[in-house]
Each structure stands twice: as C-alpha cells, then as structure tokens.
Amino acid sequence: MVQFNDWCxxxxxxxxxxxxxxxxxQAARLPTGIQATAAIVRGHYASxxxxxxxxxxxxxxxxxALIEGKLPTTKAIRSGDLGEIYATEWIDAHSGGYxxxxxxxxxxxxxxxxxxxxxxxxxxxxxxxxxxxxLKTEAKSRAALTTQVLTxxxxxxxxxxxxxSAHALSFISARLLELGNLPLADAIDDALLKHxxxxxxxxxxxxxxxxxxxxxxxxxxxxxxxxPFNQWGIGLHVEGHAAFIGAVYDRVIADANNA
Numbered sequence: 001m002v003q004f005n006d007w008c009x010x011x012x013x014x015x016x017x018x019x020x021x022x023x024x025x026q027a028a029r030l031p032t033g034i035q036a037t038a039a040i041v042r043g044h045y046a047s048x049x050x051x052x053x054x055x056x057x058x059x060x061x062x063x064x065a066l067i068e069g070k071l072p073t074t075k076a077i078r079s080g081d082l083g084e085i086y087a088t089e090w091i092d093a094h095s096g097g098y099x100x101x102x103x104x105x106x107x108x109x110x111x112x113x114x115x116x117x118x119x120x121x122x123x124x125x126x127x128x129x130x131x132x133x134x135l136k137t138e139a140k141s142r143a144a145l146t147t148q149v150l151t152x153x154x155x156x157x158x159x160x161x162x163x164x165s166a167h168a169l170s171f172i173s174a175r176l177l178e179l180g181n182l183p184l185a186d187a188i189d190d191a192l193l194k195h196x197x198x199x200x201x202x203x204x205x206x207x208x209x210x211x212x213x214x215x216x217x218x219x220x221x222x223x224x225x226x227x228p229f230n231q232w233g234i235g236l237h238v239e240g241h242a243a244f245i246g247a248v249y250d251r252v253i254a255d256a257n258n259a
Contacts (some may be wrong), residue, residue, distance in 0.1 A: 002040055002089040002102030007033035008236070011215075014108040014224040025238040033055030034244065037082070039253035044085050044103045045070040046190075064256040071249060072111045078211075078245050081105060083141030084119050086236055087207035091122040091135060095205075095232075100136045101184055102175045104198050118156070118168040122205070125187060131189050134164050135232075137205040143241045145210035146213050150221045163197050193213045205232045 001167050004010070007029035012021045025033055046067055049155040072078045088100040090197030100120050108115055138153040159165065176185035191197055206221065209215050214235030222233050238244050 001093050002086065003036050004090070004236070006036060013219075015219050015231075015233070016220040017235065018225070020215075020222060020233040020235075022036070022213075022218070022237060023236045024213075025236070025244075026087045027239065030238070030244065033238070034168070034247045037085075038255060039091060040131050041071075041082070041085060041248060041252050042067055042256065044081075044088070045108075046106065057130075060257075064253075067256040068253050069201075070108075071252060072113050073103075075242065077112050077114060077244070078249055079141040079143075079242075080114055080139075082245055082248065083139040083207065083209040084115070084257075086209050087120050087137050087139035087205070087234075090118065090207065090234060090236075091137070091205070095122055095135060098124045098133075100177070101157045101181065102172055104175075107171075107175065110154045111259055118165055120207075121164050121168055121172065121203075123172075123188075125184070130187055130190075130199070131195065132187050133201045133203070134197065135203050135205050136162070136164050136229075137207060139207045139209070141209040144209040145208055145212055145214050145217055145235075147217060150206065150208075150217055153206050153208075154221065154225070157206065157229075158227070160188070162199070162204070162227060163202055166192055174221055203230045203232065205234065205238075207234045209241075210237070210240060211237075212239055222223050 003196050004023050008021045008023040008025050010021055037203035046174055054066045071083055091100045093097050097194045101120055104115060118136060120137040124133040136157060138156040141150050142149055169192055173185045173188040214237055218235050220233050
C-alpha cells in the first residue's frame with residue numbers, strides 16, 4: 001500500500017449528497033511518498049512471481065531489465081499510469097471495502113501506450129447474497145488540473161449509461177480466471193449475464209493527481225453533476241508534480257538494480 005497518511009494531509013468535505021477528499025503531499029515528507037510509491041509501482045507492471053522467476057533463472061541483471069522494460073519512458077504515459085496506480089491503491093486501502101481485483105497495467109499492449117476502457121473498477125461483494133457493487137473510476141493526472149480535464153473524466157464516467165462497461169468487466173473476469181480467482185470471476189459473469197447491474201449498485205469515483213490544488217475544481221464538478229449515481233471526488237495534490245513522478249520511476253529502476 002502507498003500509505004497516503006504517512007506523507008499527505010487529508011481533508012474531507014461533503015458536497016451535497018456526494019463526497020470530496022483532498023490529500024496534500026507535505027513538502028518535508030515527499031521523500032517518504034516517493035519511496036512508498038516506488039515500492040508498489042513495480043507490482044502494477046509485473047507480478048512478483050514473474051520477477052522472482054526471472055531472478056531465479058537469469059539473475060539480477062535480467063530481472064532488473066525485465067522490470068525496466070515494462071516501465072513507460074514518456075512523461076505523459078508515466079503521469080497517466082501513476083494516476084491510475086494511485087486510484088487503485090486508494091480504492092484498496094480507503095474506499096470502505098471495495099477492491100480493485102487486478103492490476104491491469106500488467107496487460108498493457110505497449111509500455112508507452114495508455115490502457116483503453118474504464119480506468120479502474122472497484123468491486124464490493126455482499127457476503128450473504130454474493131451480489132456485487134461497483135466503483136466506476138476515472139483517474140486523471142495533470143501538472144495543472146483544469147475544468148476541461150474533469151469534463152473529459154465526466155464523459156468517461158457517463159459512458160454506458162454510467163455503468164461499468166461490459167468489455168471492462170469481461171476483461172477483469174478473464175484475468176481473474178487466469179489468476180485462479182474463480183468465485184469472483186463467476187460473480188462478475190453473473191452480474192453481466194444473469195442479474196444485470198442496477199443503478200443503485202454503482203458509485204462513481206473521480207480521482208485526480210495534480211500539481212495544483214484540486215479542491216475548487218472537484219467541488220464544482222460534483223455540484224454540477226445531475227445524474228443518479230453517488231459521486232466521490234478524490235484529489236491528490238503534490239507540488240512539483242512532474243519532478244515527483246520522475247523521482248518515483250527513477251527510484252523503481254534503482255531499486256530493481258539494487259535488489
């Protein structure tokens with residue numbers, strides 16, 4: 001886990017019936033944030049089993065090369081990937097029970113290409129009925145967050161009638177089958193093919209990672225939303241956004257070579 005609370009100060013605020021949280025990285029603690037982030041980034045691109053197998057068969061230099069070969073090299077893709085990674089980590093640690101069941105960046109077509117489809121989908125399973133609730137997520141990472149960026153995110157959230165897309169859920173189900181998590185794969189297939197997905201079982205998460213303060217922009221976006229889905233707006237604010245991202249990926253590479 002990234003442990004946001006170790007290097008950020010969080011402020012929560014209701015916005016009508018919706019919820020907003022802003023996490024602000026503290027200047028003196030940013031080295032902690034860089035190290036904590038670097039520690040989990042590798043696992044979003046390559047499984048521990050894949051890295052361990054390369055290490056055992058081919059040695060440390062080859063294992064380090066495997067990791068580095070999966071990391072994006074362009075600033076824009078690194079930024080977008082890290083926004084999605086942070087959204088995934090936030091869901092797993094702070095969403096009140098939802099989990100992001102796969103780390104989907106492991107299945108990128110190319111390290112310098114963005115993934116298509118819904119950014120992240122959080123899933124919560126009722127222990128009695130086994131029915132699922134979904135947290136449809138759009139993650140945006142920008143040095144300077146703007147109203148247009150949030151407008152674009154809203155377009156993504158509103159696609160497919162505001163529901164998680166069948167394509168995205170089928171992708172998750174297929175990956176879960178490969179990973180051996182048959183019960184959750186079956187529950188997703190049941191939601192898609194048997195029960196349907198009612199509006200009340202879906203919540204939206206707009207997650208931003210930015211170099212400027214997101215409070216006013218997130219609040220305005222939540223206030224303007226006219227639809228039926230409960231909304232969460234979560235903003236991670238880090239001064240020196242681009243330098244922070246560069247430092248994270250540099251640390252991932254250095255840690256791989258020193259492991």
